[in-house]
Amino acid sequence: MDKFEKLTGIAAPLPLINVDTDMIIPKQFLKTIKRSGLGVNLFDEMRFDDNGNEIKDFVLNQPAYRNAEILVAGDNFGCGSSREHAPWAIKDFGIRCVIAPSFADIFYNNCFKNGILPIALPQQAVDILMKDAEKGANARMTIDLDAQTVTTSDGEVFSFDVDPFKKHCLLNGLDDIALTLEKAPAIQTFETQAQQARPWV
Template structure:
């Protein structure tokens, strides 16, 4: 997995609540058996019309946001389906960080498996960042994972909370399965005990 340490980039504003994973990547793109190549279809039905032409008003189609690496959004981002195609599409587009007042549980976890940092901040802080993002491409936002801070283009700093294990894995680009495999003896022991206690499982 790719490491995430610091990021300074363009933030795209998406002031919508309940952005669901069907919006992020519609189902017709789930028929792939690969993880790559989904960026072009990120937010497909909001980004393109029925004939496949770009909808100019959509934020990621605007010239100043085409290279966005950070997305600022409303409450409950990533709700709905468990599809990991959502973070795959976000990453493939080039976005490495999503900032919102809250995230849906499965999407939030999926981000960390793909080198994406989801940052939950209070509504008031997100409102400030949303305004900053609306300034366009010259307003660069900086995210520092080690320090757990987000800094606006005006130098205003917000501190965010993050689970220490998730932070450690993201900072170092660690592979979860490899880490768990190191604890195989614990799993063996548990499995043997569980087979005694609940042999019907």
């Protein structure tokens, strides 16, 4: 998993509440178990019409936001089913941070496991960040995970809370597998001792 330390990038405004995981990645794209390739289907039903043509008004189809790395969204982002494909699609599109007043719990935790930083901030702060994002590609936000701050293009700074363990994992690029592998020597020692104590197993 890629480390997340400091990110300066374009923020796309998505002022919608209750964006559920089926809106993020519709059910027909859940046939794969690969974490790559889902970015093209991110927000598919909002990005494309029935003929597969881009809907020009949707934010991620606009030239200023095609390379967005930050998403500023409304309350209760990631609600609905617990599909992990949702953060896979977000990450594969190139978005590394989602800012919203609140998140669904399972989606929130899945983000950390997939190298995405979800930041929950009060509605008043999100409103300011939404306005900043609406300025387009020339307005870049900075997310500093170590300092736990979000800085607007105008230099206004907002602090956010994050679980220390989740922060450690993101800063060091540790997913569940990498965390387990950190204990590889201890695991090997246990297995050796267990085999000697119970050779019949």
